[in-house]
Amino acid sequence: xxSKKQLLALMVLxxxxxxxxxxxxxxxxxxxxxxxxxxxxxxxxxxxxETALGKEWLNSASxxxxxxxxxxxxxxxxxxxxxxxxxAISYSFSAKKGEKIQISIAxxxxxxxxxxxxxxxxxxxxxxxIASADSTGHLLSFEPRRDASxxxxxxxxxxxxxxxxITFENEPTLAFPVAGKNHGSIISYWGDPRDGGNRSHDxxxxxxxxxxxxxxxxxxxxxxxxxKGIGGKAIWLEDAKRPHNLYFAHLDNWSVKRGEKVxxxxxxxxxxxxxxxxxxxxxxxxxxYTRNSMKAFNPLKSLGFELKTVNDDLGWLGSEMRLTTNAVxxxxxxxxxxxxxxxxxxxxxxxxxxxxxxxxxLPDGQVGYISKRELTINLRPIQKLVATTEVDLYQRxxxxxxxxxxxxxxxxxxxxxxxxFLRVKTTSGQSGWIKKGS
Numbered sequence: 001x002x003s004k005k006q007l008l009a010l011m012v013l014x015x016x017x018x019x020x021x022x023x024x025x026x027x028x029x030x031x032x033x034x035x036x037x038x039x040x041x042x043x044x045x046x047x048x049x050e051t052a053l054g055k056e057w058l059n060s061a062s063x064x065x066x067x068x069x070x071x072x073x074x075x076x077x078x079x080x081x082x083x084x085x086x087x088a089i090s091y092s093f094s095a096k097k098g099e100k101i102q103i104s105i106a107x108x109x110x111x112x113x114x115x116x117x118x119x120x121x122x123x124x125x126x127x128x129x130i131a132s133a134d135s136t137g138h139l140l141s142f143e144p145r146r147d148a149s150x151x152x153x154x155x156x157x158x159x160x161x162x163x164x165x166i167t168f169e170n171e172p173t174l175a176f177p178v179a180g181k182n183h184g185s186i187i188s189y190w191g192d193p194r195d196g197g198n199r200s201h202d203x204x205x206x207x208x209x210x211x212x213x214x215x216x217x218x219x220x221x222x223x224x225x226x227x228k229g230i231g232g233k234a235i236w237l238e239d240a241k242r243p244h245n246l247y248f249a250h251l252d253n254w255s256v257k258r259g260e261k262v263x264x265x266x267x268x269x270x271x272x273x274x275x276x277x278x279x280x281x282x283x284x285x286x287x288x289y290t291r292n293s294m295k296a297f298n299p300l301k302s303l304g305f306e307l308k309t310v311n312d313d314l315g316w317l318g319s320e321m322r323l324t325t326n327a328v329x330x331x332x333x334x335x336x337x338x339x340x341x342x343x344x345x346x347x348x349x350x351x352x353x354x355x356x357x358x359x360x361x362l363p364d365g366q367v368g369y370i371s372k373r374e375l376t377i378n379l380r381p382i383q384k385l386v387a388t389t390e391v392d393l394y395q396r397x398x399x400x401x402x403x404x405x406x407x408x409x410x411x412x413x414x415x416x417x418x419x420x421f422l423r424v425k426t427t428s429g430q431s432g433w434i435k436k437g438s
Contacts, residue, residue, distance in 0.1 A: 034132040036116040039157060053158055057086035061155055064088035065120065065127050068151050070334045073170040074307040079352035080317040083111065083161030090153045095144045099170045102141040103152055108314055110162020122149040143173055163317045169307060174217035175264050177286050178206045178271065187283060190298035202296035203287030210282040212271040214248055216262040225258050232275025235268055249285035250277040308355035316350045321375045322416045329368035333357050339368045345382055347416035347423045363397045363418045381413035394433040397421035403432055
């Protein structure tokens with residue numbers, strides 16, 4: 001009998017081991033994937049996500065991915081982070097395979113803070129997190145493996161603010177293959193028609209005087225050297241860093257041997273006009289192919305725009321300014337989609353600026369870009385009044401935002417306007433908004 005009880009107990013123990021006798025399911029402990037998620041978890045644990053500021057921080061992190069500012073690379077912008085707000089800032093841009101994208105953030109004047117800089121790839125309306133800068137948020141770089149669209153989001157921790165400069169640069173992954181030359185020497189581009197349109201150009205042609213050194217654009221191994229066909233004297237170089245083969249044609253001569261390993265910048269040959277370029281000016285035909293499929297592609301960025309740096313007017317950031325003329329406010333600085341028309345003397349706060357335009361926030365919350373030429377930071381009074389009766393004073397141009405009153409006979413300086421409100425400062429030191437006709 002005892003043995004049966006022991007056997008039964010053993011079976012129960014075995015079943016508990018196999019199927020677990022726990023009544024509770026213990027969830028997997030949340031492990032944040034990046035600093036932004038870790039900070040969000042810390043806010044949640046401290047019950048701060050239920051506060052108005054915490055909700056704004058969380059909602060802005062999501063909504064900023066849906067409405068980023070579109071930009072073309074390279075691009076630089078200085079921006080202002082308000083320590084009383086919790087808004088995220090985001091930019092959308094396209095990047096091509098073969099480019100090296102570098103994004104840097106420099107502090108102009110800011111509180112000590114954690115900065116959350118996150119990169120997302122846009123895949124069929126899904127935002128795929130690709131990388132994060134460290135929480136001090138200084139630098140983020142990557143090389144796209146295919147043409148794609150990206151969003152860069154910047155957000156600070158709560159109750160911290162300051163001014164920053166963000167720079168987006170796109171550089172070729174490879175060094176330029178002709179010594180002393182640059183994109184200005186390209187005379188024929190990848191994809192240009194050949195043979196009356198029957199085929200396309202599988203590379204780029206770079207003009208240079210006969211005998212100009214051709215250099216290795218990357219570390220690699222010389223796979224072959226030959227002198228035949230339309231390419232004439234040519235070199236195939238296997239890229240040591242990427243699954244690519246690089247092709248150099250129409251050389252006058254070469255200075256390497258098959259199997260030789262070279263470093264970026266080493267001379268491997270000299271510009272010529274051999275092969276079917278015999279009757280052409282000396283030039284290098286440079287092509288790049290995927291190693292397995294030998295499919296041609298263009299890794300060099302086309303002749304693009306130089307980076308327009310932002311070094312002036314940085315003191316405007318976070319300041320109130322006034323329109324000097326009637327103007328248009330645009331949704332962004334790239335597409336110039338018109339949001340609305342503004343009247344002269346409109347008040348706006350500068351929250352960002354690039355080389356030509358300011359990103360402004362109007363008192364009603366509308367955000368957009370206005371040309372720098374149409375703004376002034378010199379808020380000299382445009383009108384002087386005297387209160388003939390007690391006048392309600394508002395914190396913002398909102399009928400429900402009363403903060404006090406201006407006493408009888410107090411002097412009023414009008415600095416600007418917004419719809420039916422005037423931005424004012426009084427001789428007694430008060431500042432705010434009053435209704436027109438008060």
